Amino acid sequence: MNQYAQNLAVADAAPSERATFIRRTYAHLAGAVLLFIALTAYMVNSPIANMLLNVMQGRFGWLLILGGFIIVGRLASGLAMSPANQNMQYLGLTLYVLIESVIFTPLLYIAAHYSSPEVIPTAGILTLGIFGGLSLIVFTTKKDFSFLGGILKIGFMVALGLIVCAVLFGFNLGLVFSFAMVLLASGAILYDTSRIMNHYQPNQYVGASLQLFASVALLFWYVLQIVMSFNRR
Numbered sequence: 001m002n003q004y005a006q007n008l009a010v011a012d013a014a015p016s017e018r019a020t021f022i023r024r025t026y027a028h029l030a031g032a033v034l035l036f037i038a039l040t041a042y043m044v045n046s047p048i049a050n051m052l053l054n055v056m057q058g059r060f061g062w063l064l065i066l067g068g069f070i071i072v073g074r075l076a077s078g079l080a081m082s083p084a085n086q087n088m089q090y091l092g093l094t095l096y097v098l099i100e101s102v103i104f105t106p107l108l109y110i111a112a113h114y115s116s117p118e119v120i121p122t123a124g125i126l127t128l129g130i131f132g133g134l135s136l137i138v139f140t141t142k143k144d145f146s147f148l149g150g151i152l153k154i155g156f157m158v159a160l161g162l163i164v165c166a167v168l169f170g171f172n173l174g175l176v177f178s179f180a181m182v183l184l185a186s187g188a189i190l191y192d193t194s195r196i197m198n199h200y201q202p203n204q205y206v207g208a209s210l211q212l213f214a215s216v217a218l219l220f221w222y223v224l225q226i227v228m229s230f231n232r233r
Helices: 003-007 015-044 047-057 061-080 086-114 119-141 148-169 174-198 205-231
Strands: none
Touching: 015 047, 015 086, 015 174, 015 205, 047 061, 047 086, 061 086, 061 148, 061 205, 086 119, 086 205, 119 174, 119 205, 148 174, 174 205
């Protein structure tokens, strides 16, 4: 593949290149999900889970974890989009999956030990169904959802502010917030899927898979909280 072809967006590339990009992106996404499952399964059943739960019980523990996630997540995203070094791209994707696993471990531990056994599988199936449906919308309509970028940016800033306030002042954001975050995560999936098809280059499939994984993980986080909430009723 020549350099000119590599500089083309996927939308402008030859059909065979688009097909290869899509296959590689979703294969890497599947690999990231499998790695996430393996890491969280290990952590939930190890002393790491109790350690993370103890950190979260402190007043500023969750803010510390969240701040670390934001910093490491940005670093990982930058590495995954590295144009010159594919090893750095894989390092970025692996690092991002690892930090997501750390974030998820306390929630999955609570779900595994204090909810019904079907809670986690149900949340996983719902997440997969929503993700599949939204992806199908992008691929079938071929609509450019980049207009959602500004809306999502404002939404995530507001959500982050509410999360910080909830931690500092000790109030529960509740079920309505979780549903709102599911909508926000769904918008992010539409935006990311459209963006990687219209603006990414054919050799950026590792970075594309990271962006999709980030949105899927966010969706799963709040779907799981909703399923857990209904399970307690």
